[in-house]
Amino acid sequence: xxxxxxxxxxxxxxxxxxxxxxxxxxxxxxxxxxxxxxxxxxxxxxxxxxxxxxxxxxxxxxxxxxxxxxxxxxxxxxxxxxxxxxxxxxxxxxxxxxxxxxxxxxxxxxxxxxxxxxxxxxxxxxxxxxxxxxxxxxxxxxxxx
Amino acid sequence: xxxxxxxxxxxxxxxxxxxxxxxxxxxxxxxxxxxxxxxxxxxxxxxxxxxxxxxxxxxxxxxxxxxxxxxxxxxxxxxxxxxxxxxxxxxxxxxxxxxxxxxxxxxxxxxxxxxxxxxxxxxxxxxxxxxxxxxxxxxxxxxxxxxxxxxxxxxxxxxxxxxxxxxxxxxx
Numbered sequence: 001x002x003x004x005x006x007x008x009x010x011x012x013x014x015x016x017x018x019x020x021x022x023x024x025x026x027x028x029x030x031x032x033x034x035x036x037x038x039x040x041x042x043x044x045x046x047x048x049x050x051x052x053x054x055x056x057x058x059x060x061x062x063x064x065x066x067x068x069x070x071x072x073x074x075x076x077x078x079x080x081x082x083x084x085x086x087x088x089x090x091x092x093x094x095x096x097x098x099x100x101x102x103x104x105x106x107x108x109x110x111x112x113x114x115x116x117x118x119x120x121x122x123x124x125x126x127x128x129x130x131x132x133x134x135x136x137x138x139x140x141x142x143x144x145x
Numbered sequence: 146x147x148x149x150x151x152x153x154x155x156x157x158x159x160x161x162x163x164x165x166x167x168x169x170x171x172x173x174x175x176x177x178x179x180x181x182x183x184x185x186x187x188x189x190x191x192x193x194x195x196x197x198x199x200x201x202x203x204x205x206x207x208x209x210x211x212x213x214x215x216x217x218x219x220x221x222x223x224x225x226x227x228x229x230x231x232x233x234x235x236x237x238x239x240x241x242x243x244x245x246x247x248x249x250x251x252x253x254x255x256x257x258x259x260x261x262x263x264x265x266x267x268x269x270x271x272x273x274x275x276x277x278x279x280x281x282x283x284x285x286x287x288x289x290x291x292x293x294x295x296x297x298x299x300x301x302x303x304x305x306x307x308x309x310x311x312x313x314x315x316x317x
Binding site for chain 1: 170174177178180182185188198199201204208276296303304307310
């Protein structure tokens with residue numbers, strides 16, 4: 001009884017940490033809070049991975065509790081694809097934004113800014129589709145899937 | 146509790162949420178994004194104050210805190226919509242819910258924590274430490290309290306729908 005609620009709480013906390021911190025990094029790349037040295041933002045990443053680890057573990061637990069309904073739910077599968085893409089783009093942003101060239105010039109190339117936009121958009125989409133997994137009947141009624 | 150619920154309840158909001166049934170999940174999505182923005186910004190500032198992450202000057206993190214406040218405001222508004230307009234059980238479903246009551250109290254304490262940070266000079270002292278400096282102990286205490294309070298807000302928020310489990314665990 002406590003297990004499921006514990007997993008739910010953990011999943012919300014991991015989401016807040018992973019999505020929240022990824023968004024802060026992406027926003028900094030896009031010029032928000034530019035007084036913060038960009039290379040130092042690299043130190044945020046271990047915490048992003050920690051949040052994602054919490055969500056992977058709690059996610060497995062939540063899935064196990066409702067495997068039959070989730071495994072065949074289109075919205076859940078869409079959400080998982082978006083989560084994987086979001087993780088990939090977040091990681092890629094981390095590889096590209098903290099290079100010495102960018103640190104020296106202070107200029108962030110357009111493709112790195114696109115990665116930041118992608119990070120924000122994909123996490124937003126993951127949260128949206130994640131929420132919709134709780135409304136399978138409404139999703140079927142409005143979206144037919 | 147019933148009188149508070151009657152004062153808060155809004156028939157027009159309840160009609161809106163009932164008529165446009167997709168609006169409830171939309172408001173929930175906003176609520177989650179607001180939560181992520183609050184935790185991401187306030188959490189990062191707290192981690193810096195505690196010295197767990199260094200290299201970031203606190204003086205330049207005020208923009209982030211404003212984003213966090215925006216997230217908090219979005220959540221206060223959507224939260225109010227949920228409570229005032231609850232189409233199924235009415236406002237009393239929330240007002241009388243122990244997990245919800247605890248969540249509100251914790252949020253008020255978190256607000257007091259912010260006041261303590263900014264209006265007692267602790268925040269000012271913390272802002273002067275530079276990117277790698279050590280924040281004063283009083284600031285670290287408030288940072289720990291902040292993290293503990295906000296993660297408990299998330300926990301009790303989650304428990305609203307599982308209030309029976311909470312009551313059972315508390316022997317009520």
